[in-house]
Amino acid sequence: MAARGSSRYSADDTNPEGVRSTMVVLIVIIVIVVLLVLFLWAAFNGLVKRRNRTQEAWSEIDIELKRRHDLIPNLVSTVQGYAAHEQGTFEAVTQARANAVAAGATGDPDQIGPAENALSGTLRSLFAVAENYPQLRAVESFLQLQETLTATEDKIEFARRYYNTSARDYNTQLQTFPRNLIAGPFGFKAVAFFATDDADRAVPEVSFPGSGQAAAGPAPAGPPPATGAQGPPPAIGGAQGPPPAG
16 A cells, blocks of 8 residues: 555656646747748748739839830831831831730740840831931921830839839849748749840930031131231332331
8 A cells, every 4th residue: 555655646746747848848839830830921921022012013114115115106107207218117116016015915024125125226217217307307296206205215214123123122032041942832933134225225316407506507616717918918019117208
């Protein structure tokens, strides 16, 4: 009886400590799991926000590119009315626009950028043709189209910079540890930058012959040089000094 009582006393004495240890381990595991869930939740939401911001920035570029594409046929039609024989230039612009529209349908910046650069190059050729026809200076529709196209190019450039900044931040988040561990399984993928040639995108100002200072001719370099002898003219008859007294 004494031995049995002693054994029972020993078991009852050690059991609370075992339970306490088990509870501590469970609490630690629960805390770790909760922290992991919170981290996954924060990382996932952060990537979603940056991806949405990048997509929003790209939508702004897409809107302005479509507006640019819509302006080009009217611009070509206006210039074509005064320079019908420049058919090669008009066909090049039309084809470049069609290529840009097709590239825009893919939604891939790597394809859209080169296509838009090619379109910008043909537009520069179109404006170069327009410079040879001063009568376009009086066509209000042409001037309005040029101004609208210039404003559209400025908006595209602003949207491009915002998009590239958003894409850089988003890609950085995807590539840094430990977010890169969840990016792949949750379907997050890096996005391409929208690279363009700033010089090609600038809309040239059409300078018509005979307008402004060009019509007035070059300014004279200075007063015309004096002709003949320098100084006062010689006296008539070659006499020097006052005439002799009579």
